[in-house]
Amino acid sequence: MTFTQTTRINTKDDLRNHARQLFAEHGYEGVSMRDIAAAVGIRQSAIYNHFPSKQHLLVDLMVSHMEQLLDAMRAAVGTSGTAAEQLAAFAQFHVTYHIDQPEDTFLAYMELRSLGPEGRAAIVPLRNAYEARLRQIIEAGARDGVFKVADVALVVRAILAMLTGVTVWFRDGGRLDRETAAGAYVATVLQSVGYAP
């Protein structure tokens, strides 16, 4: 008596979505294949028709997130404008993207340690490419003398940590709305590189 077996539309995407949410909430190690299956409404064994292992599921989630993040960032920041404009666009993008996709981004920054060597090898270049774009902007501003930074690599990491931290406290319906929060981060980032308009 297996009724709804054929009413499923896209089990693979359902698995991705529920796994993303559960991993973000309890951590990779804290979620079992049975938990994920139960959330989707199938049995644990059926997951293996879509993903060869739990680890592959995690890597799939993290890689696709990083690719989307990278593409979206490049589209949002562009290549024209001053260093200050690009930095503002970058900060604005990073904060709003992280507000809109808190689970994905939380996962990407927290579960690197749950990745095996092959998974890490897939993620690290994508992260580096993302960081490299910010580094480019900071370097351009420093070269032009509009930014004052003590150490470029350190400031790049400091800015990313500062912006990503938005996921920890931001809640829809809280004291600040998306735009106000993003604006405050943009202003803080611009000040942090010593930009005086």
Place this chain on the structure above:
Amino acid sequence: MTFTQTTRINTKDDLRNHARQLFAEHGYEGVSMRDIAAAVGIRQSAIYNHFPSKQHLLVDLMVSHMEQLLDAMRAAVGTSGTAAEQLAAFAQFHVTYHIDQPEDTFLAYMELRSLGPEGRAAIVPLRNAYEARLRQIIEAGARDGVFKVADVALVVRAILAMLTGVTVWFRDGGRLDRETAAGAYVATVLQSVGYAP
């Protein structure tokens, strides 16, 4: 034939130290009582002579860390000096403390979600007290007009996230030494609140 049974000096501290390191490396869920016991050189069952449960071990670690952090911060920052001086002292302290105790601090910021309600109830007030001190400093600087901040609560969280991020990349023997890194963070933090000396 249990030879070394009595040669143990302080098993409880050994447990704390090894558990701290293992939790920081693999996450709370990723470490078993057997792992911890093996690291210390005893059997799993002997752990329960010192801690009533794995959860209590985690709470012990996190609470004692937060208490030490809070005490050390208050000693380092003091209560005299201008807002800028206090902020510089705070940033300097936070970075060097996190560089020196990376496991403790990583744990404290990552494993809140592994805490049960009673553990969370013990930690949250300590975290709040720590944040509150930084908030005090920022507010004083903003009141005096030497700091320009878009939103005090947001900037407090932004600064903490930025500074805590040092644990992700800093390695002893790397390109930057402790003092250089801490100095760069101090400069970046002061700029981020719009302080112009």
Place this chain on the structure above:
DNA sequence: GTGTCAGGTGAACACTCGTTCTTGGACGGC
């Protein structure tokens, strides 16, 4: 109608998990 097949099921595998319990040796106080 019949064959193919993606995608379900349920049972089972071999572990590992946190925790409990009984046992026994070493030790300081009396």
Place this chain on the structure above:
DNA sequence: GCCGTCCAAGAACGAGTGTTCACCTGACAC
């Protein structure tokens, strides 16, 4: 010498882990 305390060992508990496998079923192509 004896006793209570501390703290270790080792076996066992029931439950949960990721994964595999044989089997079944509904939908679609021809």
